Amino acid sequence: MITCQGLLLRPFEDHDAGVFTRAVRESVETVGRWMPWCHADYTDQDALDWFAICRQGLEAHTAYEFGIFSEDGTELLGGAGLNQINKQHAICNLGYWVRSSSQRQHVASRCVQALSRYAFDSLALHRLEIVVAVGNGPSEGVARKSGALLECVARNRLLIRGVSVPASVFSLVP
Numbered sequence: 001m002i003t004c005q006g007l008l009l010r011p012f013e014d015h016d017a018g019v020f021t022r023a024v025r026e027s028v029e030t031v032g033r034w035m036p037w038c039h040a041d042y043t044d045q046d047a048l049d050w051f052a053i054c055r056q057g058l059e060a061h062t063a064y065e066f067g068i069f070s071e072d073g074t075e076l077l078g079g080a081g082l083n084q085i086n087k088q089h090a091i092c093n094l095g096y097w098v099r100s101s102s103q104r105q106h107v108a109s110r111c112v113q114a115l116s117r118y119a120f121d122s123l124a125l126h127r128l129e130i131v132v133a134v135g136n137g138p139s140e141g142v143a144r145k146s147g148a149l150l151e152c153v154a155r156n157r158l159l160i161r162g163v164s165v166p167a168s169v170f171s172l173v174p
Contacts, residue, residue, distance in 0.1 A: 004114035
């Protein structure tokens with residue numbers, strides 16, 4: 001569990017499935033454009049399947065995925081995580097999404113601050129990458145506001161709905 005500036009980041013629990021599903025469906029117009037898993041037909045079973053994957057990653061120390069909640073834990077605001085961990089090189093990916101009704105409230109930038117501290121201090125990582133599809137202005141803005149350095153635009157870096165798209169690669173280092 002991680003707390004930071006009015007937020008609580010904690011692993012998902014199965015009882016979060018319903019609220020997670022509602023958050024996903026609410027966010028199809030904003031998040032779904034960039035993250036194909038976010039679609040109108042998302043189900044509680046999809047959420048439970050995702051939570052199981054999150055638990056496996058946590059147990060194997062290959063991913064640390066968290067629900068973003070209000071400080072008191074009553075409201076789900078989105079999700080964020082450290083994944084694609086490469087222990088040999090002490091690097092990983094840092095990703096985030098915020099439900100539509102909680103966007104533009106600095107939720108994602110507070111998460112990046114909290115997760116980067118956790119990654120550097122607790123996991124002893126040396127580099128975090130934030131990879132954002134070109135055109136996803138809000139996520140690029142979060143990366144920049146968080147102090148991440150734009151290193152390049154990588155061709156065919158992400159696959160969105162079966163189409164390879166370029167992505168901005170930002171980095172954070174301790």
